[in-house]
Amino acid sequence: METMILASGSPRRRELLTHCRIPFRIIPPNINESISGNETAIDAVRRISEAKVEEIIKIFKNESPRWVLSADTIVNLNGNIIGKPVSVEDAEKTLNLLSGRVHKVISGISLLREKGEEPDTRFVETEVKFKEMSKEEIRYYLGTGEWSGVAGGYRIQGSGGFFIEWIKGSFSNVMGLPLETFYGMLRDSNYILE
């Protein structure tokens, strides 16, 4: 199989890709992930995911990178976009918002087959229901440190899973890389899985 370039620093994306036995190397792009107030969720994840691909192309300068994979994930609660908490206080506020409610996890995922082509970008949405969290539960969860560096301030496959009543849709999307959609992109780009 051809080696991919994973344009992401996310340990969850790395973990999923490793489980799928796809050879890859990691180049975390250094881009501004802030979201402007009048962007829709889909616009935001598309813009950020494709900016990550662009950044890799810039890093490679005169070389022509192939198979650049990136993604961006946000949380949408009743139309409000929730990104990565910037502090423990911000994470606390986020968990209070998510507690007892259904939110949507939205990812944009981009795959560039080779420089010069357009990246293929697709979108995936998963509904996630949080149980009602008590003050003590929120305090416990903040103490695990899992809130850091992740959209919505929780990780589904860690202690965050304690507080998730159900999900509807792609579970890997909630981890940051929707595998079923990624697979369709691989197939449509003629990437050969062996």
Add this chain to the structure above:
Amino acid sequence: METMILASGSPRRRELLTHCRIPFRIIPPNINESISGNETAIDAVRRISEAKVEEIIKIFKNESPRWVLSADTIVNLNGNIIGKPVSVEDAEKTLNLLSGRVHKVISGISLLREKGEEPDTRFVETEVKFKEMSKEEIRYYLGTGEWSGVAGGYRIQGSGGFFIEWIKGSFSNVMGLPLETFYGMLRDSNYILE
């Protein structure tokens, strides 16, 4: 936190428990997991999960183990119980059955606080929709070897995720340890999470 005894050889259960930062040691019980024809799914997972706890108590003989955690997971397709494939041919048959259909993943999870008490056993059901798999896709998936040692012959967090259209319910249940239910059991048993 008190150390648990994980009565399971499953790497996925180990992974989830590690992510939750619960200290544990592993003692895989050696029990017969075969299911009799006239057992319901719930009866089967209860019997096997509790038998794993019993086996640990036997291993400890005169000692009194505390916090023994076990689980058993099966796949139910239209009322037919599907366990772990016994061969690659069996796995192929299983994937052909799951292809394009919705099945249920059912776990029984048992927690014994201390010897002499009854284990607390609970049940969790998640719906999983497989996409229609072509012959080539089934052949590719069998080649990954993921089918081995797992109910239903697939792993959701590996290449198996390529073929899962959606899930409804607990995602960690599909990995073998439903975290939200486990959390309720910890709380009701007064296990202290720190």
